[in-house]
Amino acid sequence: MDLSKKIVLPGEEIDINGFKQGNGLYFEDGKYYSYQLGLIQVYNNFVNVIPLSGKYFPSKNDKVIAKVIEIAPSFWVLDINSPYPAFLHVNDTPWKPASGELGKILNVGDTVYAKINEITESRQIWLSIKEPGLRKIEGGHIITVQPSKVSRIIGKGGSMVNMIKESTGVKIQLGQNGVVWLDGEPEKVLEVIKILKFIEEESTASGLTDAVRSRLEKSR
Amino acid sequence: MSKGSDEIVYGLKRDYLEKISSKGTRIDGRSPTEYRPIVITPNYVLRAEGSADVKLGKTRVLVGVKIEPGEPFPDTPNQGVLTTNAELIPMASPTFEAGPPNEDSIELARVVDRSIRESKMIDLEKLVITPGEKVWIVYVDIHVLDYDGNLIDASQFGAVAALLNTTVPGSRYGLEDFSLPVNHVPVITTFVKIGKQLFVDPSLEEEEVSSARLSIATDENGNIVAMQKGLSGSFTQEEVYNAIDKSIEIGKDIRKRLFGR
Amino acid sequence: MGMQSDIKLIDENGLRIDGRKPDELRPIKIEVGVLNRADGSAYIEWGGNKILAAVYGPREAFPKHTQNPSRAIVNARYNMAAFSVDERKRPGPDRRAIEISKVISEALEASIFVEQFPRTSIDVYIEVLQADAGTRIAGLTAASVALADAGIPMKDLVVGCAAGKIDGKIVLDLNKEEDNYGEADLPLAIIPRTQEIVLMQMDGNMTREEVRQAIEMAKKAALFISNLQKEALRAKYEKGEIQKAEENLNAEVNKGE
Numbered sequence: 001m002d003l004s005k006k007i008v009l010p011g012e013e014i015d016i017n018g019f020k021q022g023n024g025l026y027f028e029d030g031k032y033y034s035y036q037l038g039l040i041q042v043y044n045n046f047v048n049v050i051p052l053s054g055k056y057f058p059s060k061n062d063k064v065i066a067k068v069i070e071i072a073p074s075f076w077v078l079d080i081n082s083p084y085p086a087f088l089h090v091n092d093t094p095w096k097p098a099s100g101e102l103g104k105i106l107n108v109g110d111t112v113y114a115k116i117n118e119i120t121e122s123r124q125i126w127l128s129i130k131e132p133g134l135r136k137i138e139g140g141h142i143i144t145v146q147p148s149k150v151s152r153i154i155g156k157g158g159s160m161v162n163m164i165k166e167s168t169g170v171k172i173q174l175g176q177n178g179v180v181w182l183d184g185e186p187e188k189v190l191e192v193i194k195i196l197k198f199i200e201e202e203s204t205a206s207g208l209t210d211a212v213r214s215r216l217e218k219s220r
Numbered sequence: 221m222s223k224g225s226d227e228i229v230y231g232l233k234r235d236y237l238e239k240i241s242s243k244g245t246r247i248d249g250r251s252p253t254e255y256r257p258i259v260i261t262p263n264y265v266l267r268a269e270g271s272a273d274v275k276l277g278k279t280r281v282l283v284g285v286k287i288e289p290g291e292p293f294p295d296t297p298n299q300g301v302l303t304t305n306a307e308l309i310p311m312a313s314p315t316f317e318a319g320p321p322n323e324d325s326i327e328l329a330r331v332v333d334r335s336i337r338e339s340k341m342i343d344l345e346k347l348v349i350t351p352g353e354k355v356w357i358v359y360v361d362i363h364v365l366d367y368d369g370n371l372i373d374a375s376q377f378g379a380v381a382a383l384l385n386t387t388v389p390g391s392r393y394g395l396e397d398f399s400l401p402v403n404h405v406p407v408i409t410t411f412v413k414i415g416k417q418l419f420v421d422p423s424l425e426e427e428e429v430s431s432a433r434l435s436i437a438t439d440e441n442g443n444i445v446a447m448q449k450g451l452s453g454s455f456t457q458e459e460v461y462n463a464i465d466k467s468i469e470i471g472k473d474i475r476k477r478l479f480g481r
Numbered sequence: 482m483g484m485q486s487d488i489k490l491i492d493e494n495g496l497r498i499d500g501r502k503p504d505e506l507r508p509i510k511i512e513v514g515v516l517n518r519a520d521g522s523a524y525i526e527w528g529g530n531k532i533l534a535a536v537y538g539p540r541e542a543f544p545k546h547t548q549n550p551s552r553a554i555v556n557a558r559y560n561m562a563a564f565s566v567d568e569r570k571r572p573g574p575d576r577r578a579i580e581i582s583k584v585i586s587e588a589l590e591a592s593i594f595v596e597q598f599p600r601t602s603i604d605v606y607i608e609v610l611q612a613d614a615g616t617r618i619a620g621l622t623a624a625s626v627a628l629a630d631a632g633i634p635m636k637d638l639v640v641g642c643a644a645g646k647i648d649g650k651i652v653l654d655l656n657k658e659e660d661n662y663g664e665a666d667l668p669l670a671i672i673p674r675t676q677e678i679v680l681m682q683m684d685g686n687m688t689r690e691e692v693r694q695a696i697e698m699a700k701k702a703a704l705f706i707s708n709l710q711k712e713a714l715r716a717k718y719e720k721g722e723i724q725k726a727e728e729n730l731n732a733e734v735n736k737g738e
Contacts (some may be wrong), residue, residue: 007719008399009627009711010592011637011674025635026594033674035594035634039713052718053521054632055539069228083601109231122550123599141247148632167247186240189597190249265611268564274589281578282610284564307572309560311535311606313518318558320573361563361572365533365608370522 008034008049016047024049039118056082056147056177058068059126061155062116065175066127071103072201078112081144084123092117092128111137113173140171140183143193147178149200152208160199162210167216191219227315241414255421260377262385268375270386270400274378277423278368280312282475283360283378285386287400289349289393290357300347300355304333306362307319313367324347327450329362331408332376334446335437336360337401339406342383343415346398346401358400369424372448377478384479389472405481406445407474408413408437408461409467413453418463434460440475444468488500488662490647491709497659503652504733506702511623511713513630519606523713525623528656529613534623540603555599557586557605559620562652565612579678581617587623588641588670588680589720603619603633615643618650618668621680623625628712633669638710639679642702646687653702669699672706676700 005192008014014032015023019042021027024034034040038049058080058091066086070077075089088106090097095105095203113135129135145153154161154174165172170184170192180196182189194214199208237247244252257276264273272286277412292299306329308316336342347356360382362375386400412422412430422430431453437446444464449455455463475481483654492498493612501507507528516522526532559581574582590606607620618641625639626726645655647663655666665685671678678696687695687717 006717009638009714010635011672024480024634028636033636035636036628036632037718038632051632067228083541083598085541104666107231109228109234111230111232138232139235140232142230142233186243186245187249190247193247201654265564266574267566267611271564280516283563284562286564286569288569305563305572307562309606309608310537310558310604311516311519311608314537314540317573323538359563361569363562363564363610365606366518368517410510412725 005036006040007052007118008040008079009037010035014040014047014049019045019047022046022048024051029096032050051148053148053192056080056085056178058082058084058119060116060117060119060182062176064110064114064116064177065142065173065179065181066114066126066177067179068106068108068110068112071108073099076102076104076106080125080127080128081175081179082125084125086114086116086125086127088112088114088127088129092126092130094130103212106136111142113137137181138175141189142155143180143182143196145178145180145196145200147176150159150174150176153180153196153199155209160212161211163213164192164195164216168219225317228273229428233425237405238415238428241417241419244417246275246419248423249357250419252417252419253470255415255470255474256423256480258377258474258478259311259327260381262381265352266379266402269384270382270384272378274374274381274387276370276374276377276421278345278366279424280364280366281369281371281374281378282363282365283375283382284363285382285400286359286361287356287386287388288359289354292348292352294354296344297345297352298348301357302333302342302344302360303357303441304329304336304360304362306332306364306378308364308367308371311366312364316364321407327448328375331372331435331446331448332362332379334448335376335408337381339437339439339445341404341406342404342405344402345353347388358383358386369422369427370410372394372410372462373408373421376406377474380405380407380479385456400445402410404439405475405479406437406439408435408446409470410435411444411463411466412451413455413459418459434463438468438471440472440481442472482579483730486648488658490659490662491650491652496725497647497656499656503650504702506654506705507656509635509706509709511626513626513713513717519627519631521627521629521633523623523626524628525619525626527612527613527619527622528654530619531611532615532616532620533608533610533621534627535606535608536552536603536627536633537606538603538631539633540604540640542600542602543693547602548600551599552720553601553603555586555595555603555605556592557582557589557624557687558615559585559607561609561612561679562617566569566607574636575614584623584680584682585617585621588639589624589628590636591677591679592625592636592672593634594630594638597634602679603628605732614655614657615668618643618670618680621670621709622706623712626713629714637674638707639670640696640703640707640710641668641680642699642706643668644699644702646685646691651687651691651698653698665695667699669696669703671703673704
């Protein structure tokens with residue numbers, strides 16, 4: 001049986017065919033079943049069900065775009081578009097604000113590009129921006145896309161997102177949590193938003209990359 | 221995330237929308253006076269005496285009309301009664317909570333109600349069964365299903381579309397059925413202010429960053445029948461006059477396009 | 482149940498007032514992903530019922546004291562629109578709606594891997610836009626599809642159907658008149674894969690044998706409806722397009738390498 005690229009629904013039996021049980025499957029009474037709506041993927045001898053919808057669940061080292069929602073004496077609380085909030089301690093930033101003056105550096109509503117540094121057993125999520133490229137984001141616009149579609153927008157080796165960047169001149173930063181930062185000419189930003197929504201909906205049968213390329217060419 | 225964090229807007233999103241609005245540009249490419257696509261499906265709910273499903277962009281509102289016999293108000297013994305209610309159900313948005321109507325849903329219901337009442341859309345004097353004792357009570361119920369901005373206009377269009385297709389269920393009470401008597405067709409137009417610019421039919425993204433809101437209901441004679449200013453920002457007198465002029469123009473177009481009047 | 486009437490609910494040919502055979506369902510149509518804001522949604526038309534279901538979550542449970550440190554809480558809220566019934570229903574939950582919300586929450590929770598999401602809530606909103614008997618089961622059936630659309634991990638899609646007794650005979654899926662004037666109604670929901678019963682209520686009067694017959698009949702119909710749920714989800718997600726697009730994307734990228 002060809003396992004790959006098959007859409008499965010919750011409760012659907014999966015014959016893992018000698019491979020190992022990966023993510024998205026459960027085992028009951030000697031059989032494997034999908035526990036979510038997704039695509040079957042075989043990777044490194046593991047059979048996984050890759051979700052096609054749903055919330056973002058962080059993994060260590062994911063890069064995300066996050067919004068400050070609360071300020072504590074020595075850390076910030078951020079929304080990472082996930083069921084759980086994330087925390088950023090001043091020690092995990094390049095800044096050294098006085099205690100109680102964190103708001104002067106990052107205020108409520110501010111945006112950062114950050115890394116998931118640690119996830120504790122009790123699902124506390126800690127961020128870090130102490131690495132090249134990670135930073136407070138200023139200017140530009142924010143949109144959100146379905147987190148499960150981010151890899152599709154990036155394309156293999158960044159091919160899709162690079163094509164869009166080059167064609168429109170818009171700066172694009174994709175968070176693995178589905179939050180996307182865009183900066184450029186307003187008309188071009190609008191065009192990129194439309195293209196990202198188009199990729200998200202996948203409403204083409206004739207090849208996604210071709211369809212995106214022809215849209216980009218038309219808009220030039 | 222918790223409900224609260226949905227209400228905190230990305231600061232840079234606010235800055236971006238304000239920046240592009242200064243050139244009259246909108247984030248979805250519309251012109252300042254352009255509505256999103258409007259799709260109205262009348263008679264959506266067969267158990268209602270009248271109903272309409274309204275899609276305004278990605279906002280969706282279902283309006284149902286129920287009519288039952290009841291007592292008139294003591295000060296208007298020879299008139300039927302109009303009652304408008306709105307439910308911001310939690311299905312429609314992560315920021316809506318279950319529970320009794322809050323100030324937002326009450327304002328929404330009252331603004332829609334005023335446009336219908338003050339335009340004298342419904343001929344309430346024809347809704348009397350026994351003068352002083354028994355009249356028809358018209359319940360307009362606004363059920364918000366999907367919230368992507370501008371609930372006032374979506375709900376008002378839905379209420380008008382539903383009332384235009386309403387039958388008074390006389391036969392259920394041993395009387396005769398008849399079409400709800402309608403004299404006028406009010407249309408409401410809502411503007412928001414972002415930076416120094418005014419835009420009609422705000423999407424949720426635009427509502428989140430707008431400082432002030434103005435809704436103007438006009439009738440087919442080009443008269444103003446109801447207004448409501450909302451949010452904590454302000455308008456200049458000039459802006460209000462401009463908005464009024466535009467609302468008459470837009471109202472005329474929408475009345476024709478949606479209601480054929 | 483049990484309103485007295487002279488109406489004959491089954492005619493001399495054994496057919497019901499809407500022309501159905503005793504074990505025949507009303508027409509059912511399911512659509513997926515019909516709402517924009519919700520994390521998952523579904524719409525069901527079942528006979529004269531028109532019902533929307535929406536899912537939000539998992540999200541941080543609110544208020545905080547409702548959080549469970551070891552699992553997600555499942556909150557279903559069943560609500561009828563004021564205009565969904567002949568006599569206007571006063572907005573807001575009544576005792577009936579609160580009870581229905583509870584049994585639906587419990588039935589859905591039976592299938593959800595709640596331990597994956599400590600401290601969160603999975604909120605399920607069921608809005609009855611037009612009611613025509615059997616709303617709780619129709620709402621539950623749509624809610625389960627909305628949960629799958631929202632990507633919630635589950636053992637299987639919960640599904641249900643009702644059976645009942647009219648004119649002394651066991652029949653499937655009561656309509657409004659049958660519900661009003663019949664002798665019994667038994668709504669049932671199952672996890673199809675294991676056939677475990679996760680919701681069951683009954684009112685009226687049936688013999689032990691009749692109850693068995695009703696459960697059997699409702700279960701068989703639920704398994705059929707389970708396929709409608711799956712078809713609706715596949716219609717949205719499969720389309721043949723995702724796969725094609727993805728394959729084309731890969732082919733494209735490989736060429737470029």
